[in-house]
Amino acid sequence: MFKIIDYIEEWFLAITLGSMLLLNFANVVSRYFLNFSWSFTEEITTNLFVWSCFIGAAAAAKRGSHLGLSLFTDLLSTKWQRYVGVLVTLMALTMFGVIIWTGIEMVQSQISSNQTTPALGIPEWTMGIAVPVGAIFCFVRFAQAGWWAWQKGGKD
Numbered sequence: 023m024f025k026i027i028d029y030i031e032e033w034f035l036a037i038t039l040g041s042m043l044l045l046n047f048a049n050v051v052s053r054y055f056l057n058f059s060w061s062f063t064e065e066i067t068t069n070l071f072v073w074s075c076f077i078g079a080a081a082a083a084k085r086g087s088h089l090g091l092s093l094f095t096d097l098l099s100t101k102w103q104r105y106v107g108v109l110v111t112l113m114a115l116t117m118f119g120v121i122i123w124t125g126i127e128m129v130q131s132q133i134s135s136n137q138t139t140p141a142l143g144i145p146e147w148t149m150g151i152a153v154p155v156g157a158i159f160c161f162v163r164f165a166q167a168g169w170w171a172w173q174k175g176g177k178d
Contacts, residue, residue: 076156111168
């Protein structure tokens with residue numbers, strides 16, 4: 023199951039980052055040569071950036087690539103490293119749980135108020151859905167990383 027999610031994450035990141043690059047490059051070329059700016063590119067790029075941040079954070083958690091200050095935990099015994107790992111995992115899961123909750127409330131508010139995006143005029147919730155969905159990806163990956171760290175005795 024996680025192999026499929028791994029594949030989806032990696033391809034999604036490649037596509038979103040490539041799309042952001044192409045959109046911004048095309049907009050710069052258009053402004054320079056045609057004296058015409060595509061205002062919608064900023065809206066799309068910002069939304070793709072939010073998606074990329076969340077999915078990238080989830081992918082980094084999967085690899086154990088998030089920054090950590092191990093100066094103090096390296097001095098602890100394996101038993102205590104495990105406990106600190108559990109504490110850090112619970113704090114991360116709590117944070118992403120709050121983001122999921124508030125993200126869902128945000129999307130519900132956007133739906134009920136019929137907000138639309140300024141440039142494209144599409145429903146705002148289609149952009150805002152990135153927050154709770156991305157946080158769900160992060161929640162799952164941080165839980166997975168915490169479990170792996172527990173099994174390894176607090177390492178990673």
